[in-house]
Amino acid sequence: MRGGLGLTAVVAALVVVALGVLYTDAGRPGSVDARILAAVEGVGPRARDVALATDFLGEPLGAAALVAAVVTGCLLLRRPRAAVLVVAGVGIAVVTTRLLKHLVGRTIHGDENLSYPSGHTAFLTALVLVVTLLATGRTGLGRTAGTALVLLVALVAGVAMGWAQVVLGAHYPTDALGGWFTALAVIPATAWAVDRVADSVRRKAG
Template sequence: MTGRSAREVLPRSLRGWLGLIAALAALVVVVLGVLYADDSKPGTVDARIGTALDGVGTPWRHVALAMDFLGEPAGSATLVVAAVTGCLLLRRPRAAVLVVAGVGMTVGTATLLKSLVGRTIHGDNLSYPSGHTAFATALALMVALLATGLLGLGRTAGTSLVLAAALVSGAAMGWAQVALGAHYPTDVLGGWCTALAVIPATGWLVDRTADRLVGRMADAGRRERR
């Protein structure tokens, strides 16, 4: 593994597969957004899944509330600070930048889509896509990318780890949102796909920007030595 590849937040071996997944995820987000634009009722699939999960009792409701808190401002800020601190302790500044930029881009995209799609739940509460699910999935994706780089995993193992992390985190937060009646199941799917679409693109952008800055600094150093 070269010095450059060790610093990358989006390993080159994963870029092809994650790029394809990101494109497919973006397509799903758009299709669902068009289908449920300005809607205020659950679809057929939403109704079936929602009926099965809605109104969970103790102790599962407490678990769902705890999961929901992690997506709220106080909980999410705590997780982001912990993740950034861990990246810096591991001497992975690019990963720390990705955490901040990735969360900002994912949550910002979800917020923008809510306004554009206009789907509502419980009155005027915008619901598509689920910001909580998008945040949880994005953070898990970034942690998995960091682990892939640290462990030097190849394409198959690295992709499997990243997708497993996204699936587990998205499913856990999505279950909590549906169980608490905060979102429709298709809102959760949209939030999950939003993170899958945004994080690979953000990782590529962080790597590209960092490489350019390093290149400029190296050129400046060579000029000074002449």
């Protein structure tokens, strides 16, 4: 799947940059944002409860619990390289969104609330992407089917968290889209880097 996901990472990075340039220093929703915001406006209390629960997964406590659970699973399965990828991939995705927020300068609900891209969306997408990559690798699926499955699951995670962020008014829809693409750009690159470092260490040890 490296070839397909490598190309996906390049395209995703270009989309993140393009959206960042488009919304640099913006403080209001774009036309696409406005249409989506109008569609989700006035959701009921149950939907907001679901959104809050989903949002918690991207908060420090919820995110730490998710990462710890996945890392523990990797270690129990004796896959330390996978555990490193979880921590490094998710960490780099979150740090990247924070750096981009300051570079782009898009705000929501005031000048101090930087919004592009969504860190919550990037986090959950990145974590689910790594888990699905690891699971797909063990199933022996072919390149096309495996890549399609990975991207589909990542899309579901991104839509779920992005929806929650929009419903709660924490982000514009295009912020969530930027977060999703950030994860797609970061994880394949991080996986490649982790493989290169691990292979280099193994050769030196051998």
